[in-house]
Amino acid sequence: MNPLPITSWAVLGLLSFGRELSGYDLKKWADQSLGFFYWSPSYSQIYSELRRLESVGYAASEEVAGDIRAKRLYRITPVGEDALRAWARETPVEPVVLKHGPMLRLWLGHLQDPERLREMLLAQRELAEKRRVEAETDVAAAESTPEWAFPTLTLRWAARYYAAERDRIDAMLADLADLACDLGDADADRPPFSR
Amino acid sequence: MNPLPITSWAVLGLLSFGRELSGYDLKKWADQSLGFFYWSPSYSQIYSELRRLESVGYAASEEVAGDIRAKRLYRITPVGEDALRAWARETPVEPVVLKHGPMLRLWLGHLQDPERLREMLLAQRELAEKRRVEAETDVAAAESTPEWAFPTLTLRWAARYYAAERDRIDAMLADLADLACDLGDADADRPPFSR
DNA sequence: CGTTGCATGTAAGGTGTTACATGATTAC
DNA sequence: GTAATCATGTAACACCTTACATGCAACG
Known part of the structure; x- marks a missing residue:
């Protein structure tokens, strides 16, 4: 049998906080x-x-007759707890994967209208700020409960992450403005494909 | 015909800087x-x-007899340039995807030895710092060449990103230390699965 | 009384990975 | 001379998504 994919462990992890949940609720959470x-x-x-x-x-x-409609509620088993703990302790940590669509577009900035790039960054900035606020409010909701200590840590991390993302976009906007000036100066040697 | 996946555009983007490259070199770059x-x-x-x-x-x-061995060098065609430009301008920007393995482990910190978590974070810190230095040196190498203006922007962004990642890990280490104190105080109500 | 949300799936298909294969060359 | 690197692939397969299907309940 192949080892379970990380997603499996993540879902099992969701169940490891001791609640019985339906697939639907699991997704929301x-x-x-x-x-x-x-x-x-x-x-x-x-x-x-x-x-x-x-x-x-x-x-x-187990199938449960919910308030309104039947649900199937899942819970972790003792065997599952052991397996999850073993996975968390013994498996090498997965490397960080980042796929930053907006940066890909910026990297190809020589194909784009600078104004469009700016708009894209502003939209991205708004998104990051929204996520930041979400994380912040979730921190406030979770930090008082001792069982949520570790999730609270990661939420706090996330709030910092999205704040930094927002600030990096601001810095990028400034760099982009500088670049526009430079290109304006040296009209003669435009980068390729800028027509 | 289905639209090309983003990876295709990324590879075509690598070719859009006007150089002929082999698959091998492309990967390195x-x-x-x-x-x-x-x-x-x-x-x-x-x-x-x-x-x-x-x-x-x-x-x-085209197959080229390289210095040592035959290579197949690829270049972008004019049609490819147009298609890439159209993609960059007209396609909605891909959302950012983050899969942060270390945070997943921390989120499940109640299953772990706190000391192991600390070690993991320290290893991650070193990695981020290494990436930061790489990005920084690449910025220095690229920023003088006007054709590389946009790639330089993204490298600068990357340097900031990995610096922030490093600092966030430091903050997380501090939070983790605080948490260890709190848990030490309240020995009675340990979180579930902490045995 | 139609639309939205709840709740649970199935099917198809593309993306991207690992593992493997090859052959020639450089380095120790 | 044998290990590692260059350079290019093939094959298998897991992962994950989108699109679709269903059936009921509540909301207006």
């Missing part, structure tokens, strides 16, 4: 926790990961 | 440019993207 520093898997993947976790005995589920 | 803010595709993917780009007429190649 993943968006607000995992989503800040790891990515949040799609619904369909959450459901299939849950089935996989159940098939290897790391999770168990 | 990708590690030092794209790798800082986007991820660097594997060799095998670079080769297959190059074949795809050639098949749609965006790139052309």
Whole structure:
């Protein structure tokens, strides 16, 4: 049997805080926790990961007649706890992956209208600020509960991350403005493809 | 025909700076440019993207007897330039994707030995600092050449990014130390799974 | 009474990885 | 002479997403 993908462990991790949750709720919660520093898997993947976790005995589920409609609630099993702990302790840490779409566009700035680049950065700035506020409010909600100590740490990290992202965009906007001046000066030797 | 994946455009972007390059060289260069803010595709993917780009007429190649050994050098075609420019201008910007392995581990800190977490963060700190220095030296090498104006901007951004990453880890180490004190105080109500 | 949200999936398909293969050359 | 690097690939396969399907309940 191949080792489980990281996503599996992440989903099992969501269950390791001692609550029983449906796939739907798991996704919602993943968006607000995992989503800040790891990515949040799609619904369909959450459901299939849950089935996989159940098939290897790391999770168990039961059909529950909810307030309105039947749900399938998943919980972590003792075997699953052991496996997750072993994974967290013994597996080499995954390298950080960053795919920064806006920077890719900037890197190819010689193909673009400088004004469009500026607009793109401003939009990105707004997004980062929104995420920052989200993380900040989530910190405030979580920091009083001792069980959430570690999630609170990562939320605090996320708030700093998105604040820094916002500031870097400001710095980039300034650099871009400088660059526009320089290019304005030396009209003769434009970079390639700038027509 | 489906739209090309972003990786294709990234590889075509590497070719858009007016040089003829082999797949091998492209990968090396990708590690030092794209790798800082986007991820660097594997060799095998670079080769297959190059074949795809050639098949749609965006790139052309020729076998060249290099200094030592035969190489296949790729260059962008005029059609490819137009397509790349159109992509850069008209396609919605890809959202930022972050998959921060170390934060995932920290989020599950209740399963871990705090000392191990500290070690992990220190290792991560060193890595960020190394990347920062790399980006910084690459900035110094590129900033004098006007064609590299935009790549220089992104390298400068990367240098700031990795500096901020390093500082965030320091802040996290401090938070973690505070947390250890709090937990030491309240021995009675340990978080779940901390045995 | 139509649309939105809840809740759970299935199917198809592309993306991107690892592992492997090859052969020639440089370095120790 | 044998290890590592250059240089180019192929094959298999896992991962993950989008699109689609369903059926009920609440909201206006």
